[in-house]
Amino acid sequence: MVFHKSLTRELTFTAVGVFVVLLAILLSTQAINLLGRAAEGRVANEAVAALIGFWALGLFPLLLILTVFVSTLVVLTRVWRDHEMAVWLSAGVSLRNWTWPIQRFALPLALLVAVVSLYVGPWAQQRSKQYAEILKQREELSAIAPGIFKESKAANRIYFVENYSGERGAASNIFVQDITEGRVATVLARAGKVETKENGERVLVLENGRRYAGEPGSKDYEEADFERFTVSIGEQQPLIGPATNRQALPTALLWASNRAEDKAELAWRLSMPLSCLILAFLAVPLSYFNPRSGHTYNLVFALLAYFLYQNGLTLTRNWISQDRIPVLAILLPHALMAGLGLLLMAYRSRPSMRFGQFLMRGLRSKA
Structure with a gap:
């Protein structure tokens, strides 16, 4: 009709x-x-x-x-x-x-x-x-936006990068502060990148930097320069299951x-x-x-x-x-x-x- x-x-x-x-x-x-x-x-x-x-x-x-x-x-x-x-x-x-x-x-x-x-x-x-x-489950460094302080998922580490290249996976002018068992360690590096080892462990490789560890003014305070420093950031976790x-x-x-x-x-x-x-x-x-x-x-x-x-x-x-x-x-x-x-x-x-x-x-x- x-x-x-x-x-x-x-x-x-x-x-x-x-x-x-x-x-x-x-x-x-x-x-x-x-x-x-x-x-x-x-x-x-x-x-x-x-x-x-x-x-x-x-x-x-x-x-x-x-x-x-x-x-x-x-x-x-x-x-x-x-x-x-x-x-x-x-x-x-x-x-x-x-x-x-x-x-x-x-x-x-x-x-x-x-x-x-x-x-x-x-x-x-x-x-x-x-x-x-x-x-x-991405690498922690790749989740960082340049110019922003970023806390790790375990809440025991803070990252800051001035520049980050997503294509090469490298960053420059890096600040890392780690707090483990009450001990504070601060690392400053000119460059760094995230690598994954064969056993699945992820590490942050820092180059040309300086490391400060301990409480300032105490006897066990450490200060050292390095050309290459490796920081473990955990194991590669498996993807989500069914x-x-x-x-x-x-x-x-x-x-x-x-x-x-x-x-x-x-x-x-x-x-x-x-x-x-x-x-x-x-x-x-x-x-x-x-x-x-x-x-x-x-x-x-x-x-x-x-x-x-x-x-x-x-x-x-x-x-x-x-x-x-x-x-x-x-x-x-x-x-x-x-x-x-x-x-x-x-x-x-x-x-x-x-x-x-x-x-x-x-x-x-x-x-």
Whole structure:
């Protein structure tokens, strides 16, 4: 039909705009957070873009679900506000006839949500952890920014370099202060670099410098010049192993696991595409707008329904992970929201009837 094509086209254009706006807001917020951590030295500068990308992949299913819900609300609210819905209703197109084109629009996005939540999301979580772990295990000298005092991970050594060459891995005008068993040792060197021995030990090789050790004014105070001085900075640690947290576990492992936490995570992932379809259906009656009133209270009720739905799913997932309820209980929030959508759909098909009268008539017909 004509309205099927026009509705699908308008939904598509609106969804693209909504998705871009939501993604820009979330990415800018995360980018500001990571840039602040990078300025403090907690995250490497070159890692910001990669971590933002992994974070966006993990949040992609939720963004798509919210895009489908908001796009449907915006488009159908405009149809009601511009009196187009009154024209279609007078032409014999009931509100239920809008369900199929809405679901046809939401179904491909729900399939994409399923693919991302079941496969791409766990991979992104694991890669993000691996990348962050690799950066943590970098050589301490390469993590130093020129002109900034940097404390080692063991909090017993402080570094300062005036210039650093990332390509050659060498630094110049180096200051190192080491505190071991209460003894303070200060080393000043013109140049230095980090090397890894065959046994995996990492050493800081300093050249052409001077070393001060001990407490100034005491008898055991040492002062010496050197041409080459080696400082051990630990062993090369192995990279992160297999995924251990639930969000990073592959779906196949969750399916074969009998742990309550793994069952809860699997139920959550399977709920994502189903919630996308249910929210798209729920948006049809929630988009009702009375042009005479001029108030957009329907958007407030729609947001309230969305938050109740997501919080209900989160609460159910937590209870499943605590082994308080069976895994099939995850279907209860979906059933409640689907039932609410059917109830509102039947009520909006009779807009002249008050909600209390509609409920009373429904109860009498069942009795």
